[in-house]
Amino acid sequence: MKLQEHHSKTLLRRAGLPVPPWSVASTPAEARAEAEAYLREGAERVVIKAQVLAGGRGKAGGVKLAATPEEAEAVAGAILGMDIKGITVRRVMVTPGADIVRELYLAAVLDRTAKRIRLMGSAEGGMDIEELAETRPGAIHSLFAHPHLGLLDHQARELAFALDLGQHLPSAVAIAKGIFRAMVDNDADLVEVNPLAVVRTTAADGTVTETLQALDAKVTIDDSALHRHPDLEGMRDLDEEDPVDVEARAQGLSFIRLDGTIGCMVNGAGLAMATMDLVKRAGGQPANFLDIGGGARADRVAAALRLILSDPSVRTVLVNIFGGIARGDEVARGLVEARAEQERNVPMVVRIVGTNAELAAGILAQAGEGIETASSLDDAVARAVRIAGSVATAGAA
Amino acid sequence: MSILVGRDTRLMVQGITGREGAFHAGQMQAYGTNIVCGVTPGKGGLRALDGSVSVFDTCVDAVRETGANTTVIYVPASGAPDAVLEAVGAGIKTVFCITEHIPILDMLKVVAEVDRVGARLIGPNCPGATSPGRAKVGIIPGSIHREGRVGLVSRSGTLTYEVVQAMTDAGIGQSTCVGIGGDPIAGSTFIDILAMFKDDPETEGIVLIGEIGGGAEEAAAAWRAEHLPNVPMVAFIAGRTAPPGRRMGHAGAIISGSGGTAESKIAALEEAGIRVADSPTDIPRLLTEAGIRPS
Numbered sequence: 131m132k133l134q135e136h137h138s139k140t141l142l143r144r145a146g147l148p149v150p151p152w153s154v155a156s157t158p159a160e161a162r163a164e165a166e167a168y169l170r171e172g173a174e175r176v177v178i179k180a181q182v183l184a185g186g187r188g189k190a191g192g193v194k195l196a197a198t199p200e201e202a203e204a205v206a207g208a209i210l211g212m213d214i215k216g217i218t219v220r221r222v223m224v225t226p227g228a229d230i231v232r233e234l235y236l237a238a239v240l241d242r243t244a245k246r247i248r249l250m251g252s253a254e255g256g257m258d259i260e261e262l263a264e265t266r267p268g269a270i271h272s273l274f275a276h277p278h279l280g281l282l283d284h285q286a287r288e289l290a291f292a293l294d295l296g297q298h299l300p301s302a303v304a305i306a307k308g309i310f311r312a313m314v315d316n317d318a319d320l321v322e323v324n325p326l327a328v329v330r331t332t333a334a335d336g337t338v339t340e341t342l343q344a345l346d347a348k349v350t351i352d353d354s355a356l357h358r359h360p361d362l363e364g365m366r367d368l369d370e371e372d373p374v375d376v377e378a379r380a381q382g383l384s385f386i387r388l389d390g391t392i393g394c395m396v397n398g399a400g401l402a403m404a405t406m407d408l409v410k411r412a413g414g415q416p417a418n419f420l421d422i423g424g425g426a427r428a429d430r431v432a433a434a435l436r437l438i439l440s441d442p443s444v445r446t447v448l449v450n451i452f453g454g455i456a457r458g459d460e461v462a463r464g465l466v467e468a469r470a471e472q473e474r475n476v477p478m479v480v481r482i483v484g485t486n487a488e489l490a491a492g493i494l495a496q497a498g499e500g501i502e503t504a505s506s507l508d509d510a511v512a513r514a515v516r517i518a519g520s521v522a523t524a525g526a527a
Numbered sequence: 528m529s530i531l532v533g534r535d536t537r538l539m540v541q542g543i544t545g546r547e548g549a550f551h552a553g554q555m556q557a558y559g560t561n562i563v564c565g566v567t568p569g570k571g572g573l574r575a576l577d578g579s580v581s582v583f584d585t586c587v588d589a590v591r592e593t594g595a596n597t598t599v600i601y602v603p604a605s606g607a608p609d610a611v612l613e614a615v616g617a618g619i620k621t622v623f624c625i626t627e628h629i630p631i632l633d634m635l636k637v638v639a640e641v642d643r644v645g646a647r648l649i650g651p652n653c654p655g656a657t658s659p660g661r662a663k664v665g666i667i668p669g670s671i672h673r674e675g676r677v678g679l680v681s682r683s684g685t686l687t688y689e690v691v692q693a694m695t696d697a698g699i700g701q702s703t704c705v706g707i708g709g710d711p712i713a714g715s716t717f718i719d720i721l722a723m724f725k726d727d728p729e730t731e732g733i734v735l736i737g738e739i740g741g742g743a744e745e746a747a748a749a750w751r752a753e754h755l756p757n758v759p760m761v762a763f764i765a766g767r768t769a770p771p772g773r774r775m776g777h778a779g780a781i782i783s784g785s786g787g788t789a790e791s792k793i794a795a796l797e798e799a800g801i802r803v804a805d806s807p808t809d810i811p812r813l814l815t816e817a818g819i820r821p822s
Contacts, residue, residue: 242712243742243743245635245638247632277639319631354628354629354631355630355632358630386773398776399683399777400682400780401685402775403775403776407766407767410767410768411805419769452685452689453668454666454684483692484671485668507808508806
């Protein structure tokens with residue numbers, strides 16, 4: 131689960147990181163009031179940032195500066211409601227502008243190959259880390275935390291020196307260890323601070339100080355561990371989720387909507403992907419990814435069919451079940467029952483092999499019109515693509 | 528010969544009294560696997576599988592009394608990491624963890640300990656392994672197999688069944704089929720299993736079934752080019768049509784940024800001289816063209 135910037139910053143602050151103050155506003159008037167408060171407290175400018183779970187907010191125009199409350203209101207008005215990569219901006223962050231001396235990158239990531247948490251830092255923050263990894267891998271410094279002992283002090287110091295943060299050593303060490311702790315305490319699989327900035331502040335008496343500050347944050351949580359972090363579940367942004375995704379999660383189904391016309395119902399994630407790939411290869415377009423899981427019972431199958439048919443562009447449903455734990459007859463019964471309940475029905479191509487496939491065939495044979503059965507995967511895919519194509523032609527005529 | 532499981536497997540089943548554990552223990556025994564004990568804390572002294580197998584409270588007791596050398600875990604996610612550690616603590620060297628949805632950070636610690644004591648963990652979130660005609664451990668349906676000389680390693684479950692069935696239908700038998708699981712952090716990688724196949728005199732060809740996410744397929748391709756250049760090898764990669772940034776059912780199946788795409792994996796495999804099938808059902812033909820004869 132990806133967290134919004136303001137939630138990510140909450141977790142970083144809990145882990146002891148220095149994060150400038152922020153507020154969240156959902157109307158231009160709220161943004162104006164928040165901006166006014168920061169400006170009154172001495173900020174020269176405020177930054178208004180779109181809160182959406184998409185990268186490239188700056189490039190899309192979702193991050194803007196404002197020097198007056200009026201300007202903040204206008205800028206927030208422009209950003210709220212804006213579409214960024216298909217997501218409507220519903221909230222903005224208001225935060226004091228920082229006088230940035232240097233930008234760095236610091237993150238904890240899951241390294242699948244090393245089977246360790248990797249701390250990654252670069253003296254070149256603010257830019258796309260993947261691009262940097264590709265063009266100048268030498269600019270990224272990495273180290274692995276011990277799986278049982280964690281991130282050790284000397285490791286954090288090594289990283290700080292490598293990033294030329296010797297002048298800020300205690301703070302840099304605390305930040306590196308805080309990022310690691312945020313990862314572990316929250317069961318995150320990514321904690322990214324980009325940029326981590328050296329920020330200049332001038333006190334009333336003219337004294338200038340430089341401190342490290344986390345100016346942006348991105349945290350993602352391991353879905354398998356969410357059950358032990360009920361507070362994080364509350365940070366889920368339901369506004370940004372397709373209602374279909376919410377429904378799928380409630381049903382325990384793995385479902386992702388795509389933009390094709392052939393609904394797919396498959397057991398097993400790998401087989402579900404392979405089925406989509408074959409549909410595409412045969413000239414069709416999959417309407418979704420759907421894994422109904424191992425011990426799928428009739429009610430789960432029914433819920434899956436409802437999800438698929440809730441998409442009006444679906445013209446046919448391709449069911450591909452290789453029974454192992456899943457029993458073919460359960461799936462067939464679920465399909466027939468669910469089909470009878472649907473307001474809208476489309477032709478189905480069903481292929482069920484493996485455990486109790488014969489029983490499944492009997493159930494499907496009695497189900498009447500609209501269900502074609504296929505014995506091989508290739509045959510099932512070809513039929514589904516043919517049906518989707520002919521329906522399309524009929525629709526166009 | 529075969530790898531991981533075979534005639535000398537003496538299997539312990541952790542969670543044997545649960546719904547999944549009881550069902551699959553029965554299936555494994557029916558296939559001919561030598562199940563020597565079960566473990567369910569608090570159920571010690573019971574007998575499972577129609578009275579044929581003793582249930583123990585702890586792995587230490589079970590191993591001492593029965594000489595179990597392999598375990599399979601059907602314990603729910605909340606208890607599975609501890610179940611792995613209990614088994615290796617009792618001296619078991621080969622552990623299959625079927626359980627899915629185990630938190631990643633738990634697995635990091637478990638895998639480090641399993642490596643430290645020199646045990647081999649397959650999974651979690653995996654279907655297990657079958658050496659046709661000898662033993663099956665896990666949840667792969669026994670009926671799809673045929674004895675033979677092609678080894679198979681996969682990150683998937685039902686997709687593996689599809690491929691194995693196609694091979695069996697074409698008369699191409701298997702030495703051992705291993706599912707290493709779909710989680711981002713797993714006990715064993717493709718390379719670990721390829722290294723075992725390399726040392727198995729009865730494995731003459733290899734099928735690798737991968738999917739989007741991570742870089743394990745690319746690493747396996749490079750390893751193959753160096754260590755197994757003359758062994759016929761065929762692959763399939765699922766997820767050519769998967770959208771980036773979305774988790775495709777398996778926790779590990781996600782294209783992040785520019786990494787982990789099907790294209791990258793297919794290119795790496797082909798560069799290493801491995802033919803990549805467009806369809807799972809096309810694998811038998813490619814194996815035949817690579818010189819594998821029906822068994």
